[in-house]
Amino acid sequence: MENLIKLYTSYTGAEPANVEKIAGAGSNREYYRFTDDEGKTIIGVVGTSRDENHAFIYLSKHFASLKLPVPKVVAVDADELRYLQTDLGETSLYDALKDGRNAGGRYTQNEKLLLKKTIRELPAMQMVGARGLDWTNCYPQPEFDEDSVLFDLNYFKYCFLKPTELDFHELKLEANFRMFAKDLTAEPTDSFLYRDFQARNVMIDTAGNPCFIDFQGGRKGPYYYDLASFLWQASAKYSHKLRRELVYEYYNSLKNYIEVPSVRHFVERLSLFVLFRTLQVLGAYGFRGYFERKKYFIDSIPAAIQNLRELLELDVFPYPYMIGMLKRLIQLPQFVQIEEKSMTRSDGLKVDDKNIYKGHPQDGPATYSKYDGKGPLVVRVFSFSYRKGIPEDESGNGGGYVFDCRSTHNPGRYEPYKKLTGLDAPVIRFLEDDGEILTFLESVYKLADAHVERYMQRGFTDLMFSFGCTGGQHRSVYSAQHLAEHLNDKYGIEVRIVHREQGINGVLAAR
Incomplete structure (x- = not known):
């Protein structure tokens, strides 16, 4: 000092x-x-x-x-x-993501933005950083090679696998380890492999930008490794959706520096490194947890095992003995208990595809509406003129969607269509040739479909859609009629149509 x-x-x-x-x-x-x-x-x-x-x-x-x-x-x-x-300050990315991590991986938009900024900067470190770099200065070795892969795989074998007392054939496993090591090092690379790329080694400066520290273990090696290390960190609890988004961000950023492989090849290579990194992490957790008895590492094992379980479900790895052994590993009683615990909510209910809502354990049990399960659903669709006000909802539910059609091209401005409505062929032809109303309805259909499907799942009885335009004659009538027919055709539900300003009512019967 x-x-x-x-x-x-x-x-x-x-x-x-x-x-x-x-x-x-x-x-x-x-x-x-x-x-x-x-x-x-x-x-x-x-x-x-x-x-x-x-x-x-x-x-x-x-x-x-x-x-x-x-x-x-x-x-x-x-x-x-x-x-x-x-001094890069006191806030690491790990610190900045604390709330999302503690919420079981429910990251806010601001937290996701930090992750995206970080992952977009990684290719610059890897590709630009490799330019003119004298690899002989790297510690403890200049390059990622088969020997280093085999060292880590055997670290997993001796520090994690053997303490579980799972029976396995060492020579067969060793043969698959060698195949795995050869595949991981098969593609030549000129990038900088950070090796310890994780949220703790990223600092967030006062402008909210990521800065990188603790890269002294880096060496020449494949860029997939760092991406796998970061996104499949067991304690980070990134959702599948968020991982996909971040891989996409990385892949597109990488294009700025090299000619990238096809998406399929990229994903296949990445999956190999995710598996390797998962085994590597389990080896470290085994040594720090089983041998050194450090609680943090013992507590981290369930998340790493869950990562391994999800990887094995892909069924894409060409190492039959090793994969078979890993599948037996995750079925050991201590790890099956981990899986059951992760699939049970805090209220004791199993989470499965039959549930309408997949609640997070921290949310506790859900309460349900008195309207659940009353069904069947009836949809009411209105057209109206904004000059005469939005249609009232007589069901007592307070109304539903109201769509404004006035941004689209108005047939009512042209003399041949002034006395016609959106139900007449000349007006329909005008609107569809123009195309604006079709683009408008594409978005409406997506919203309506999602809403109808959820209401049908829950057994709700009433849903209302209203379309307004200047006079309630052309665009709103066309839109209301077409949504009504779309919902009836797709879901077979009863749809009641009210073209208010035209005095036209109709019912499309349930099938």
Whole structure:
């Protein structure tokens, strides 16, 4: 610590006004925040491995020269065991996502935006960062290769698989491990593999932009690895939908730097690295949990097992013995209990496809409306003139959708159509040739279909749609009539039509 303060004093010309130790992560490095009399801060680092420190110092200077968002190393001791770097603040992406994570992966739009910003920046680190990089400075090795893959797979075997006491054939498993390692390293790559790309290693600056730290374990390697590492982190609880969105963001950002493979090839390669990363993580959890008895890692095993279970359901991996063994692994009693627990709500109800709503356990049991299960559904569709007001709802439900047709081309402006309505062939031909009303109704149909389907599921009895235009004669009549026919044709439900200003009522009977 004394030597670190000397380095700070030598760099700034004054002793620090305050020194605060920062909580460390998984490494043996120690971090301190130095503050001067004006409140300006710098981070001081003390490491135990010169080679590891050298890798970070070299990579940081290299990335900073390429204008990548990383901390800048501003001073280094002669032995490279201590150095100073710019302060990126106190908020990591992991901290910023805390509420969404604690809510079981129910991330807000702002939290999702942070994730998308981060994943869009990753290809720049990987592709731009690799330009001119001297890989010999990487620690502990310059490149991702078969030996490193086999090391991690055997780490999984000895630290997680064997402690479960599952019976398996070591030679057959080893043969599949070698096939797996060969496939993972089959494609040549010139990208920077971050290796420890996770939310804790991303800092959010005051402008809300991601900056990257702790990349000292990086090396030359496939870009799929970091994407898999980030999105399938067991504790992050990203939904399938959110993962798909983030993979899409990454894939499109990657196009800015390289000629990307086809989507199918990309997804197939990514799935291999997701499986590898999952086994790698289970190996680490096994060692830290089963052997070192650290509660956090033991508690993290269920989420990793769930990731593995979902992967095996894809049934796409060409390693028959290894996959068969993993399928037996997730059926062990301790892991089956994990699956049952994850599928049960806090009120004891099983969540399955027969439920209308798939509640989150934190929501507790749902209450239901007195109108549930009364059915059958009857839909009422109105056309009207805005000059005479929106139709009243006589059902007591307060009314439903009201659509404004006045943005579309009006046949009523043309003499041949002034005495006709939206039910007459010349008006229908005019509207459909023009096409605006068809585009308008495409969106209406999507909303109406979703609403009708849910009301039918719940057994509700009444739903109302109203279409208004200037005179309630052309566009609104056409739209109301076509929605009514669409719903009756598609769902076979009773639809009552009221063209209010035309004095026309009709019923499309239920089938």
